[in-house]
Amino acid sequence: MKRLFSGKRRLLLLIPCLFIPGCAGKDPIDGHRAAYEAYQAQDYVLAAERFEQLVNDAPKDAELWFRLGNAHARAKNPKQAIVAYENALLRDPEMSKAWYNMGLVHLQSALKSFIDMESHVPADDPVGRRGREMREQVFQLLEGPADGGNED
Numbered sequence: 718m719k720r721l722f723s724g725k726r727r728l729l730l731l732i733p734c735l736f737i738p739g740c741a742g743k744d745p746i747d748g749h750r751a752a753y754e755a756y757q758a759q760d761y762v763l764a765a766e767r768f769e770q771l772v773n774d775a776p777k778d779a780e781l782w783f784r785l786g787n788a789h790a791r792a793k794n795p796k797q798a799i800v801a802y803e804n805a806l807l808r809d810p811e812m813s814k815a816w817y818n819m820g821l822v823h824l825q826s827a828l829k830s831f832i833d834m835e836s837h838v839p840a841d842d843p844v845g846r847r848g849r850e851m852r853e854q855v856f857q858l859l860e861g862p863a864d865g866g867n868e869d
Contacts, residue, residue: 748774752784761792772804779809786815787869790822798822814868821859828855 752767768785775781786801802819805812831852838845 752788756784756788756791759791761788764788765792765794765797772801777808779805779812779815782808783812783815783818786818786822790818795822795826817868824855824859828852828859831855 748767748771752764752771755761755764755767765785765788768781768788772778772781772785782801782805786798786805789795789798789801799819799822802815802822805815806819809815831848834845834848835852838848840846
């Protein structure tokens with residue numbers, strides 16, 4: 718059976734696609750460059766948007782999910798950061814830097830909860846006292862050694 722669009726006919730049909738905006742595929746190198754440049758410029762909201770586009774195009778790429786998590790973490794979006802780290806770990810469960818950064822985001826969220834608790838719970842409340850103790854312990858964990866920062 719003869720194929721309708723083979724060889725030269727297929728090529729002739731694809732050529733116009735090169736000149737129609739949006740028809741040709743996006744250059745993945747440009748997308749990566751834009752995401753990393755936004756991250757390096759500390760525009761973490763833009764970096765997260767760019768990495769979001771990249772993970773939509775390559776959803777199996779654990780490294781891109783990890784980078785998306787970092788951008789969200791730096792943009793102060795802990796819930797989105799955790800979701801991105803979890804997606805990285807679904808794809809690569811041995812990615813230690815994703816485990817580490819996800820743990821840091823959880824600790825930062827815990828610290829915020831204990832700090833917020835102080836403004837709502839009376840100082841003489843026994844659970845409030847325990848919350849202040851936990852706040853100090855979590856704060857100490859997050860300060861850690863000088864080189865214990867976020868794993869980029």
